Amino acid sequence: MTDSIAHQQQLYVADGLSDEEIAQQADLYGPLTDSVRELIEIALLTEVDDPEVRAAMEHIESAKQLLRKQMIPGPYGVRWGASGQKRAWGNAAAGLRNAIAPPLVIDCDPDGRASTDFHLGSAYEGPAGLTHGGVSALVLDQVLGAAAEAGGAPGMTGTLTLRYRRPTPLGALHAEARIDRLEGVKTIVVGHLAGPDGVCVEAEGVFILPRWVRDRNSATVSDPV
Numbered sequence: 001m002t003d004s005i006a007h008q009q010q011l012y013v014a015d016g017l018s019d020e021e022i023a024q025q026a027d028l029y030g031p032l033t034d035s036v037r038e039l040i041e042i043a044l045l046t047e048v049d050d051p052e053v054r055a056a057m058e059h060i061e062s063a064k065q066l067l068r069k070q071m072i073p074g075p076y077g078v079r080w081g082a083s084g085q086k087r088a089w090g091n092a093a094a095g096l097r098n099a100i101a102p103p104l105v106i107d108c109d110p111d112g113r114a115s116t117d118f119h120l121g122s123a124y125e126g127p128a129g130l131t132h133g134g135v136s137a138l139v140l141d142q143v144l145g146a147a148a149e150a151g152g153a154p155g156m157t158g159t160l161t162l163r164y165r166r167p168t169p170l171g172a173l174h175a176e177a178r179i180d181r182l183e184g185v186k187t188i189v190v191g192h193l194a195g196p197d198g199v200c201v202e203a204e205g206v207f208i209l210p211r212w213v214r215d216r217n218s219a220t221v222s223d224p225v
């Protein structure tokens with residue numbers, strides 16, 4: 001096993017937290033994340049003058065010092081509580097603790113479908129007034145991956161193919177995906193991102209459960225103990 005696979009495995013953690021403890025953490029850290037996300041937008045658009053900018057920076061420095069007192073030593077990873085509730089709170093697209101995430105709140109259906117209505121503000125701009133193409137890819141990667149997982153055929157993105165059909169505005173957007181077919185260990189998912197005028201980006205993704213997970217799963221199934 002390579003060091004990088006061993007490192008990945010260590011970041012999938014069953015930490016045994018109760019649903020109540022998870023809810024308490026969500027209530028505490030969720031609003032912090034929302035506040036930081038709002039700060040990103042304000043920092044981008046503010047036009048106040050030198051004294052206000054310097055005063056704001058001092059406040060931000062104080063907040064950083066407070067929050068730094070106790071920290072997770074690395075990436076958040078993916079965690080499961082005692083009831084099996086999954087927390088991918090560091091996820092760049094949907095993580096409850098990640099201020100960079102829009103965040104996406106994705107509705108999943110066990111028949112292999114996923115959809116989300118979300119809002120992209122000024123921080124996601126690419127062309128003037130429009131969504132950055134890489135951000136569209138981020139959203140679609142996550143929603144297509146969620147559809148694969150919801151349908152019981154999860155995986156890492158092997159290939160993601162996008163067709164940008166019309167410019168994607170900022171603001172209120174919708175994305176959806178469904179499993180198209182299974183080909184051995186590959187799950188092929190199709191989907192799109194749409195704005196008020198219709199579909200902006202079409203996507204097809206090939207999701208593959210990594211070999212180390214497949215090996216572990218088959219070892220577990222064949223192990224009589």
Ligand SMILES: CCCCCCCCCCCC(=O)SCCNC(=O)CCNC(=O)[C@H](O)C(C)(C)COP(=O)(O)OP(=O)(O)OC[C@H]1O[C@@H](n2cnc3c(N)ncnc32)[C@H](O)[C@@H]1OP(=O)(O)O
Pocket residue numbers: 141142143145146149154155156157158159183184185186206208209210211212213
């Ligand atoms: C843990 C759950 C998470 C669940 C996560 C749920 C949330 C998902 C949303 C976020 C998704 C991401 O951002 S994921 C991050 C971005 N993606 C990555 O970093 C992936 C990096 N690449 C890899 O780790 C690897 O290359 C894999 C896992 C993609 C494939 O490696 P492997 O598992 O060793 O594959 P291997 O046995 O050689 O091949 C199996 C079959 O797949 C085909 N194949 C191999 N690579 C590719 C490829 N890139 N694109 C297409 N097809 C491919 C082979 O031809 C073969 O087909 P055949 O002969 O069987 O026909």
